Amino acid sequence: xxxxxxxxxxxxxxxxxxxxxxxxxxxxxxxxxxxxxxxxxxxxxxxxxxxxxxxxxxxxxxxxxxxxxxxxxxxxxxxxxxxxxxxxxxxxxxxxxxxxxxxxxxxxxxxxxxxxxxxxxxxxxxxxxxxxxxxxxxxxxxxxxxxxxxxxxxxxxxxxxxxxxxxxxxxxxxxxxxxxxxx
Amino acid sequence: xxxxxxxxxxxxxxxxxxxxxxxxxxxxxxxxxxxxxxxxxxxxxxxxxxxxxxxxxxxxxxxxxxxxxxxxxxxxxxxxxxxxxxxxxxxxxxxxxxxxxxxxxxxxxxxxxxxxxxxxxxxxxx
Numbered sequence: 001x002x003x004x005x006x007x008x009x010x011x012x013x014x015x016x017x018x019x020x021x022x023x024x025x026x027x028x029x030x031x032x033x034x035x036x037x038x039x040x041x042x043x044x045x046x047x048x049x050x051x052x053x054x055x056x057x058x059x060x061x062x063x064x065x066x067x068x069x070x071x072x073x074x075x076x077x078x079x080x081x082x083x084x085x086x087x088x089x090x091x092x093x094x095x096x097x098x099x100x101x102x103x104x105x106x107x108x109x110x111x112x113x114x115x116x117x118x119x120x121x122x123x124x125x126x127x128x129x130x131x132x133x134x135x136x137x138x139x140x141x142x143x144x145x146x147x148x149x150x151x152x153x154x155x156x157x158x159x160x161x162x163x164x165x166x167x168x169x170x171x172x173x174x175x176x177x178x179x180x181x182x183x
Numbered sequence: 184x185x186x187x188x189x190x191x192x193x194x195x196x197x198x199x200x201x202x203x204x205x206x207x208x209x210x211x212x213x214x215x216x217x218x219x220x221x222x223x224x225x226x227x228x229x230x231x232x233x234x235x236x237x238x239x240x241x242x243x244x245x246x247x248x249x250x251x252x253x254x255x256x257x258x259x260x261x262x263x264x265x266x267x268x269x270x271x272x273x274x275x276x277x278x279x280x281x282x283x284x285x286x287x288x289x290x291x292x293x294x295x296x297x298x299x300x301x302x303x304x305x306x307x308x309x
Contacts, residue, residue, distance in 0.1 A: 043262075078234075113234030141235060142242045145263045147221055148235070 032162075032179040041153075041160040045143060051133045054111065054123045064133060065155060070104030071180050072155040073173065076141065078114045079122035081149045083167035088126045090169040095129040097170070105177065108133060112141045113149065154180050207247055214243050214256050217270050227270050 032038045050061040065072050075091060077084035091107065098105050107130040111119040119134050135141065144153055144160065152164045154176050161183050164172060215229035220236040228236045228243070239260070246256045260268050272278040 113238070137245070138238050138241045139245065141238045142260075142263055146235070 032175055037165050038162050038176070038179070039165060040162045041145070042162075043145070043160045044158055045155065045160050046158055047140075047143065049137070051110075051140070052136055054116075054119055054132045054134050062131075062133070064108055064110075065158065068106045069157075070106060071177060072153075073105060073107045073176070074144070074153040074155055075107070075109045075168065076112050076144070076146050076149050076151045076153075077109055078112060078149045079118040080114070084150045085122075085126065087150055087167045087169065088128055090173075092127075092129045094170050094173050103177075107131070110135060110140060112138075112146065152176070156180055156183060159183075207244075210247050210253070211240065211244050214247070214253055215240050217253075217257060218243075218260055218268055219270050221264055221268065 033040075045065070047063060047065050050063055053060045053062060064074070075087075077087075091109070095107050097103065098107060109128055109130055109132040111122075111132065112135045114135075116134055123132055140146075144151075144163075147165070150167060152168050152173075154161045154163070161180055162176075164176060212229050215236075216227050218228040218239060220226045220228050220231040220233055220239070222233055222235050223231045226236075228239045242259075243256060246259065251259075257269065266273060266278065272281055274282050
């Protein structure tokens with residue numbers, strides 16, 4: 001019996017562990033320009049419409065990307081999306097990082113492809129620290145050329161620089177900020 | 184008399200409004216049918232029920248209600264997603280090959296076949 005466990009342990013060391021830890025290794029080694037999950041966009045975006053902030057109780061409206069001269073990081077999510085749930089804690093940590101280090105970065109979450117009721121439930125359950133918005137008229141995804149969720153866009157001076165497709169973490173966000181500073 | 188006129192106008196509006204809506208919806212369908220759903224396999228936006236296709240349809244609907252022409256709306260989507268968003272690729276640049284190559288190959292094959300048949304006939308006659 002113990003030899004079976006030994007065999008399984010060796011299998012895990014050989015195959016399981018490298019697979020589990022591969023995501024971070026790959027992302028930290030590959031430069032942003034060669035990382036296929038970072039998609040360059042370079043497109044102007046002007047958002048004039050007001051969007052509803054999801055705060056669980058009352059709905060207030062804002063115009064996103066407005067009155068901010070720093071880097072906007074716009075994360076698209078949906079309540080039914082597993083990776084979106086998984087990345088919430090990372091985004092919350094990053095928002096704390098923005099506050100504590102006084103970074104010139106505005107992190108916004110936009111709920112798309114979803115029902116408002118489900119979005120509010122998600123907000124109450126997972127408590128994102130960053131400003132979270134509901135796509136009232138179901139059109140914002142086209143304006144950003146979103147293909148799915150989760151996707152994270154790096155926007156500066158009303159220009160989408162690039163986007164990241166898939167679950168994001170602090171390290172990827174920091175790489176995105178570094179890359180944005182080159183523009 | 185005035186009351187009758189108002190009733191008549193009201194009745195006309197009720198009758199014309201659905202007709203106007205159906206014309207607008209037909210236009211939405213036509214345009215959506217010329218856009219490929221970026222997250223589906225071989226489906227147009229009109230055919231697809233994916234969330235993204237629904238959003239795209241909504242954008243088409245808004246732009247139609249704003250009085251935008253079909254070309255303007257298609258141009259907007261090309262700006263957002265590139266030429267690949269069109270169900271019929273535009274006849275320019277590399278896409279030109281898509282339009283020229285299939286009939287070109289067909290014509291060339293027919294020509295080669297005719298030449299070969301003629302040559303065979305000549306050889307037989309000799």
